[in-house]
Amino acid sequence: MMDGNIDIYEPIFTIGVIARKLNVAVQTLRMYEQEGLILPYKTPTGRRLYSLHDLDRLQCIRKLITEDGLNINGIKRLLSLIPCWEFKGGLDEDCKSCPAYYEAVAPCWVIQNVGNKCRGQDCRTCPVYRMNLSCAKMKEVIYGHIRPDKDKEKS
DNA sequence: GTTCTCACA
């Protein structure tokens, strides 16, 4: 975004900054990444950078763990229930043959051998990963109470 | 000083 507005997807925070904001260890953030809960940007030298959107995701993840009693595997299951095809033009044959359509152990962005539509794509820029991971809205997303492409929220 | 991966126990 070049209009001066804040781009919530722009990777700007180092892992140390995020760890301090969330009051968790740096190692914990690396573990969340290894488990597929988060996809931080990597600089050409391999350093992780997190966006405001990543920070929101992590705050939600922390809430699920500390307040709702979920563990990492539980959150992975939860994320695996996101109907990714709804964000990728609807359920077509490519989606029906994709493991992300019937598997429910991990979010689609960590699934191997995904359909052609998603193969080789950068999941960080995918609307499935970029959706609002608000704990309060998870049910809406999973059950389809709202349409991903029709944001009717009035501000 | 920060962050990286990997290894160790």
Next chain:
DNA sequence: TGTGAGTA
């Protein structure tokens, strides 16, 4: 699961 070694 947490710590340290050696590195960039």
